[in-house]
Amino acid sequence: MSEKKFSKKHEWVSLDGDVATVGITKHATELLGDIVFAEVPEAGKSVEKEGQAAVVESTKAASDVYSPISGEITEGNKAIVDDPSSINADPEGASWFFKLKIKEKGEFESLMSKEEYEKFCKDNPN
Amino acid sequence: MEAQKTALYDIHKSLGAKFVPFAGYDMPIQYKDGIVKEHISTRTFAGFFDVSHMGQFFLEGDETLTDALEKIIPADLRSLKINHSKYSFLLNNDGGIIDDLIVTKTEKGFCIILNAACKENDIKQISQFLGKNHKYLLNNELSLIALQGPKSVEILEKLIPGVSNLKFMTGNNFNYEDDNLYITRSGYTGEDGFEISISNSKVEKLINFLISNEVKPIGLGARDTLRLEAGLCLYGHDLNEKINPIEANLKWAIAKKRKDIGGFNGWDKIKNLFTNGSEKIRVGIKPEGKIIARENTKIFSADDNEIGLVTSGTFGPSVNAPVAMGYIKSNFAKVGTSIKLEVRGKKYEGKVSELPFYKKSYVK
Structure with a gap:
C-alpha cells in the first residue's frame, strides 16, 4: 500500500493499485469527541471528489464524511457501523470508512502529504 | 460583547476544558476524558459541574411577596416550608413557559435558580409583580456547583458534616472555611447529589477538595446526555414561551391547590387544558x-x-x-x-x- 495522503476535510486516503481506502484522521476524531454513530456507503455507489459519502456522529453533532477522490465504492466498513467507538480507538488503521475503485490517480497525487496535513491542522486548529 | 467567565474559568482551563459560548458565557463543553466517560463517571461515581452561569436570584419580603410570586409561578409557595424546594416555571399570560426553575423557601423569602440564557428577562418579568417592600438581588458573588452521582453524599459529608441528612429537594445552611454555604439535595442528572451555593472566593478550595477525592469535572456535553436520559427538559430546546406545562407533560409541577383556585398567568388556558388535554x-x-x-x-x-x-x-x-x-x-x-x-x-x-x-x- 502507498503512503497516506490527506484532505482539508480531515480524511485520509491510501492507495493499493487502483483501490483507495478512505477514513477520517485522528485529528478529526479529536475534534468530534466520542463517536456514537457511523453510516458507510454501499458497494456500487459512485462518489465524486469532495462529494458526501458517509456520516459520522458524536454525542454532540452529526458530520458528513466526504470522499477526497472520485470513484465507485467497492466496500463500506460494517465493523465501524456495528461499533462506532472503534473509530476513536483506531481511526487511521482498522476503522477505515470505505474503499473505492478510483478513476484518476492524479486526484490522489494532488492531496496533502502527512507533513503538509500536519501543518494545515496547526494553522487551522478548528 | 465579550463572553463572561465564571470564577472557575482558570481551573477549567487547567483541567483541559474545551470551551464553547453558552448563554453569554465561555463554558466547558467537555474535559480531557470526553463526554461519554464524563457521563459514565457521574452515573457510577461522582462528577462536579460548574453551573455558576445560572442565576441565583434572592427575594426578601413578607406575605405579600408570596402573593406576588404566585401570580407568575404556579407552585404552592404559600405552603412551601423553609428550606424546601420545588421545580416550577414562570408563565406568561398565555400559559407559555418563560423559564423553568427551582424555587426554595428561605427564612427571609425565596431563592430562585434561573437558566443563564433567561435570567435577565426572568427578573424583568418577576419584578413587574413586586412591590416597594420587596427586595431582590441576582447574586453574582456566588458560584453554584452541582455535585452529582452515587458517591456524592459520602464525599461531601467528609468535608461538610451533616449534608447526608438532607432529603431530596430540601436544603440548609452549612459552615465552610468561615463562610456560609447553602446546599440543596438536588440536581439535573437523575442521580443523587447536591447543588452548592458558595462564595466566588471559596469555590476553588471546594473544587480542589472534590478533585482530590477523584471527583471528575463534567462539561455541558455530558450534562446534556445525563439530563436527557433522565427525561428532564432543557429550556430553549424542549421548552419555550410558546409551550405550556400541559403540552410539556409537566402538569405534575402545578400544585393541585393552584390548579383549582388559579390566580396565576395563563390559568384560564391551563385549566381548560387540564380538562380537555392538549x-x-x-x-x-x-x-x-x-x-x-x-x-x-x-x-x-x-x-x-x-x-x-x-x-x-x-x-x-x-x-x-x-x-x-x-x-x-x-x-x-x-x-x-x-x-x-x-x-x-x-x-x-x-x-x-x-x-x-x-x-x-x-x-x-
Whole structure:
C-alpha cells in the first residue's frame, strides 16, 4: 500500500493499485469527541471528489464524511457501523470508512502529504 | 460583547476544558476524558459541574411577596416550608413557559435558580409583580456547583458534616472555611447529589477538595446526555414561551391547590387544558438501532403523516442507545406507538417511549 495522503476535510486516503481506502484522521476524531454513530456507503455507489459519502456522529453533532477522490465504492466498513467507538480507538488503521475503485490517480497525487496535513491542522486548529 | 467567565474559568482551563459560548458565557463543553466517560463517571461515581452561569436570584419580603410570586409561578409557595424546594416555571399570560426553575423557601423569602440564557428577562418579568417592600438581588458573588452521582453524599459529608441528612429537594445552611454555604439535595442528572451555593472566593478550595477525592469535572456535553436520559427538559430546546406545562407533560409541577383556585398567568388556558388535554404533548422517543434523531427531526405516523418534531436527541451512554424527546400529536402519545423519524431524508422506525430512559431513586 502507498503512503497516506490527506484532505482539508480531515480524511485520509491510501492507495493499493487502483483501490483507495478512505477514513477520517485522528485529528478529526479529536475534534468530534466520542463517536456514537457511523453510516458507510454501499458497494456500487459512485462518489465524486469532495462529494458526501458517509456520516459520522458524536454525542454532540452529526458530520458528513466526504470522499477526497472520485470513484465507485467497492466496500463500506460494517465493523465501524456495528461499533462506532472503534473509530476513536483506531481511526487511521482498522476503522477505515470505505474503499473505492478510483478513476484518476492524479486526484490522489494532488492531496496533502502527512507533513503538509500536519501543518494545515496547526494553522487551522478548528 | 465579550463572553463572561465564571470564577472557575482558570481551573477549567487547567483541567483541559474545551470551551464553547453558552448563554453569554465561555463554558466547558467537555474535559480531557470526553463526554461519554464524563457521563459514565457521574452515573457510577461522582462528577462536579460548574453551573455558576445560572442565576441565583434572592427575594426578601413578607406575605405579600408570596402573593406576588404566585401570580407568575404556579407552585404552592404559600405552603412551601423553609428550606424546601420545588421545580416550577414562570408563565406568561398565555400559559407559555418563560423559564423553568427551582424555587426554595428561605427564612427571609425565596431563592430562585434561573437558566443563564433567561435570567435577565426572568427578573424583568418577576419584578413587574413586586412591590416597594420587596427586595431582590441576582447574586453574582456566588458560584453554584452541582455535585452529582452515587458517591456524592459520602464525599461531601467528609468535608461538610451533616449534608447526608438532607432529603431530596430540601436544603440548609452549612459552615465552610468561615463562610456560609447553602446546599440543596438536588440536581439535573437523575442521580443523587447536591447543588452548592458558595462564595466566588471559596469555590476553588471546594473544587480542589472534590478533585482530590477523584471527583471528575463534567462539561455541558455530558450534562446534556445525563439530563436527557433522565427525561428532564432543557429550556430553549424542549421548552419555550410558546409551550405550556400541559403540552410539556409537566402538569405534575402545578400544585393541585393552584390548579383549582388559579390566580396565576395563563390559568384560564391551563385549566381548560387540564380538562380537555392538549393537541400535542412531549414524549420520550426511542429510535430503532443506532440512528440518532436530533433536534428538529420530523416525526411521522406509521402511515406517513407528519405528527411532530424532536426537540432533543442524542446517544445515551448509560442506556447504550439513542434517546430523544419531542412533541407529538396527543393521539399518538401512547407509550409503544410506532412512529417514523426522518433523518437525512430517510425515514427510520422508532417508538414512543416511557420517560425517564434511565431511572435511579432519589434519597427521600
